[in-house]
Amino acid sequence: MLRTTIVGSLPKPSWLAKPEVLWAPWALQGAALDEGQRDAALVAIKEQEAAGLDIVTDGEQMRQHFVHGFLANLSGIDFANRKTIGIRADRYRAECPTVTGPIKRMRSVHKAGVAFAVQHTSRKFKFTLPGPMTIADTVADEHYGDRVKMAHALAEALNEEALELERCGVDTIQFDEPAFNVYLDDVREWGVAALERATAGLKCTTAVHICYGYGIKANNDWKESLGGEWRQYEKTFPHLAASKIDQVSLECMHSRVPASLMSLLKGKDVQVGVIDVASNTIETPQEVAAVLREAMKYVSPERILASTNCGMAPMPRSVAYAKLRAITAGAAIVRKELGVH
Numbered sequence: 001m002l003r004t005t006i007v008g009s010l011p012k013p014s015w016l017a018k019p020e021v022l023w024a025p026w027a028l029q030g031a032a033l034d035e036g037q038r039d040a041a042l043v044a045i046k047e048q049e050a051a052g053l054d055i056v057t058d059g060e061q062m063r064q065h066f067v068h069g070f071l072a073n074l075s076g077i078d079f080a081n082r083k084t085i086g087i088r089a090d091r092y093r094a095e096c097p098t099v100t101g102p103i104k105r106m107r108s109v110h111k112a113g114v115a116f117a118v119q120h121t122s123r124k125f126k127f128t129l130p131g132p133m134t135i136a137d138t139v140a141d142e143h144y145g146d147r148v149k150m151a152h153a154l155a156e157a158l159n160e161e162a163l164e165l166e167r168c169g170v171d172t173i174q175f176d177e178p179a180f181n182v183y184l185d186d187v188r189e190w191g192v193a194a195l196e197r198a199t200a201g202l203k204c205t206t207a208v209h210i211c212y213g214y215g216i217k218a219n220n221d222w223k224e225s226l227g228g229e230w231r232q233y234e235k236t237f238p239h240l241a242a243s244k245i246d247q248v249s250l251e252c253m254h255s256r257v258p259a260s261l262m263s264l265l266k267g268k269d270v271q272v273g274v275i276d277v278a279s280n281t282i283e284t285p286q287e288v289a290a291v292l293r294e295a296m297k298y299v300s301p302e303r304i305l306a307s308t309n310c311g312m313a314p315m316p317r318s319v320a321y322a323k324l325r326a327i328t329a330g331a332a333i334v335r336k337e338l339g340v341h
């Protein structure tokens with residue numbers, strides 16, 4: 001009841017990449033980089049354990065970019081040929097690899113790192129992958145000319161990877177789909193189907209994370225333009241409720257999302273974002289508890305997980321770790337009120 005977790009990423013240590021920079025290049029190379037990534041994953045896991053989280057991640061310490069990290073071992077993707085394109089309906093520009101041929105997974109991308117991470121925790125372990133729609137929105141396509149076709153090819157590659165990671169002992173595989181908050185009609189028409197293709201045959205818990213993005217200026221400006229109530233989830237949640245996905249992660253703390261929209265997720269576990277990743281102010285346990293109590297008006301506590309609004313990669317390290325402790329302290333208050341420990 002009221003289990004605790006994070007969306008996925010944590011800041012990288014300064015010896016691995018420049019702090020507080022999103023998608024910062026690695027500070028190490030070759031074998032030293034492999035070792036540094038594993039050491040950093042170990043720190044991330046142990047910090048989450050020390051904070052008391054029930055479900056931990058590797059903090060995404062082994063990838064530079066949450067989308068492009070998965071593309072490294074796929075054929076049909078040309079990293080040497082990068083193009084700067086507008087993404088998320090042109091909200092901001094990003095340098096993206098080009099799709100130059102049929103997308104196929106040549107070999108495992110994350111298996112070695114995940115096998116290492118799983119061995120180093122006794123807690124439940126969650127691993128995050130980008131969702132097919134979000135990947136399709138974060139590459140420069142020069143081959144398919146059809147976003148749906150490309151997303152399904154990506155979903156097949158993701159599915160092969162996910163099945164392999166499940167065999168490594170992963171308890172939850174989460175697909176990050178920030179694009180689901182942008183292309184609302186596409187979610188209904190093909191987004192959920194592509195996501196289900198990516199999760200086909202998985203027996204572990206499956207999750208989807210849909211947010212309003214990291215706390216960068218382009219996202220903060222976008223949020224300001226969305227009006228007094230953010231109702232994007234209202235369009236997508238009914239389709240997710242009807243899908244095979246087990247769990248949905250959404251943004252709540254300091255967002256203008258009406259909590260009542262969670263009632264559209266009947267039958268699903270809900271990762272309630274109780275931590276604002278766009279602010280360095282540490283939430284108090286009481287603030288976290290208040291968001292959880294609000295969520296409990298619409299979702300039973302058995303189905304609620306206290307989580308973050310989004311990844312914490314660009315935050316100062318000390319802030320991110322303090323926020324982890326706020327999650328567990330806030331959940332503990334509400335558990336106590338419910339008479340469970």
Ligand code: ZN
Pocket residue numbers: 007178209210211212213214309310311
């Ligand atoms: Zn996010």
